[in-house]
Amino acid sequence: EAIRHSTKKEKMEQTFIMIKPDGVQRGLVGEIICRFEKKGFYLKGLKFITVDQSFAEKHYADLSAKPFFAGLVEYIISGPVVAMIWEGKGVVATGRTIIGATNPAASAPGTIRGDFAIDIGRNVIHGSDSVESARKEIALWFPEGPVNWQNSLHPWIYE
Ligand code: UDP
Numbered sequence: 497e498a499i500r501h502s503t504k505k506e507k508m509e510q511t512f513i514m515i516k517p518d519g520v521q522r523g524l525v526g527e528i529i530c531r532f533e534k535k536g537f538y539l540k541g542l543k544f545i546t547v548d549q550s551f552a553e554k555h556y557a558d559l560s561a562k563p564f565f566a567g568l569v570e571y572i573i574s575g576p577v578v579a580m581i582w583e584g585k586g587v588v589a590t591g592r593t594i595i596g597a598t599n600p601a602a603s604a605p606g607t608i609r610g611d612f613a614i615d616i617g618r619n620v621i622h623g624s625d626s627v628e629s630a631r632k633e634i635a636l637w638f639p640e641g642p643v644n645w646q647n648s649l650h651p652w653i654y655e
Pocket residue numbers: 559564568597598616617618619621622623625
């Protein structure tokens with residue numbers, strides 16, 4: 497007999513995830529997407545683009561006073577990136593857990609940075625740090641908004 501699913505509405509969140517130029521160059525795109533997909537999060541936006549300096553400066557505006565800012569911008573514009581919107585319950589915080597600590601030396605094995613990175617300035621991936629940052633970053637990278645679709649497996653992922 498088929499499982500009976502509740503009809504309760506989940507509190508869905510969206511986050512902005514970006515595979516940085518080093519992640520693209522190192523062939524980690526499939527692996528990274530796989531981790532978010534297999535977890536049960538829903539892909540709601542995806543684009544493969546190279547951004548320019550003023551766009552990268554806007555994305556990292558909160559860090560403009562940091563000594564590493566110029567190098568960070570140079571890194572982000574050094575090649576194409578994969579920009580994504582992922583959706584799910586708690587996806588902002590869980591996305592950061594999947595990614596691991598900012599400094600790969602402190603990232604646990606099993607996290608993306610823990611498994612695939614060594615230097616803080618080549619840490620492979622970005623993820624929004626709060627629901628509010630996610631909202632701003634999605635608006636910047638996806639002015640057209642998310643792709644509207646429903647995963648038919650939803651009742652097998654949510655109780
Ligand atoms: N970064 C760096 N040196 C530092 C701190 C940060 O090069 O000392 C870079 C690193 O690529 C990091 C990004 O700046 O991912 C943004 O920093 P943030 O503190 O927001 O870390 P994140 O949210 O990416 O973990």
